[in-house]
Amino acid sequence: MAVSFLNREVSDLCLGKPALRPIIPATATLAEAIAVLKRTGETYASVWKVLEEDDYSVECRCIGKVSMVDVICYLCKEESLIDSSKVLEVPVSKILTKGDNIVRHLEPNSSLLEAIDHILEGTQNLVIPIHNYTNSRRKPLSKSSSLKSTHHNGVEYCWITQEDVVRLLLNSIGVFSPMPTFSIESLNIIDHNILTVPYHDPAISALDSIALAHIEQTAVAVVDDDNRLIGEISPSTLAYCDESVAAAITTLSAGDLMAYIDYGGPPEDLVELVKMRLQEKKLGLMLELMDKEFSVSSSSSSASSCSSDDESGSSRNGSGRYSSARRSEAITCYPGSSLVAVLIQALAHRASFIWVIDEDQNLVGVVTFKGILKVFRGFANTRCKPERENLSTH
Secondary structure, X not given: OHHHHHOOEHHHHHOOOOOOOOEEEOOOEHHHHHHHHHHHOOOEEEEEEEEEEOOOOEEEEEEEEEEHHHHHHHHHOHHHHHOOOOHHHOEHHHHOOOOOOOEEEOOOOOEHHHHHHHHHOOOOXXXXXXXXXXXXXXXXXXXXXXXXXXXXXXXXXXXXXXXXXXXXXXXXXXXXXXXXXXXXXXXXXXXXXXXXXXXXXXXXXXXXXXXXXXXXXXXXXXXXXXXXXXXXXOHHHHOOXXXXXXXXXXXXXXXXXXXXXXXXXXXXXXXXXXXXXXXXHOOHHHHHHHHHHXXXXXXXXXXXXXXXXXXXXXXXXXXXXXXXXXOOOOOEEOOOOEHHHHHHHHHHOOOOEXXXXXXXXXXXXXXXXXXXXXXXXXHXXXXXXXXXXXXXXX
């Protein structure tokens, strides 16, 4: 029964999914990508490359995705700080994660097992066609409309995330009984190779770990001297911030950075501290980004307070992106927690990972969607084995 469930078509996951928006051409600049992310309020934008185009059709392919995390990590790099005058003019393709695994095109009749296999290989988003608008009286496409419609010869796309797959599995969890009741420790899915940074260390020292956590869809654990978990620096939280957070990473400690990116926006005292340290380091571009961002936020906050007194306290800096962010406090479970309990906890918090701690609050490891999907994939292999053995005896 579990095997037949996992062999269902991946198109089942596309039901009700909207067409992929927003999209960015690979030739767009970093500044243009930032503008799209802010205008749409989305945490990610798909990046497309036009392969071939004529008056009636366009063949394009999704080559990656970009988020504010990619922007922030790029702005914090040493080469960006040295040559800051043209940093926002680089093509967005330059900051995409290298390799073809982050996004992958998949046919709608592919099986759920195939989708899980791609995820286990490192894919975060599966790009799947959902609508066909081709008809016998096609009108010429303008060059601007071709990419904006995400068309590939009349086809639009959606994308499927790891969370979509995990949610589908949870909705049919009984099919995999009794495995979901087993502890995560007994299932051997606790990853002990975790990314950490001490609370008082400079946040910039964790830049490579933040970039890696962005790829692995985890986070960097902020720990004390006894390796007890204090909080996290999560790419999923940074994705709701603006590019000026690069200044905070460059100047603050890991502990202060957690407070800076927490739900509601940065406290005023930390903002002033960042500005002062930017002046000391003579990082003019970052100081300009901060002045620009917070002047806009102040204007928005003033406008909001005039229209509604009830909304004035909902965000410390008036930024809608910050108000949607997840808090930097960590979500935890224990080695003895059951797989189904961890699944429910992760999906309830819209988190792709859960930290694992012991009874003394010491950090043990992390459980990720990728690790959980590996267990379901193994369950399918176990169920398929008796069937193969029976066939081989006949």
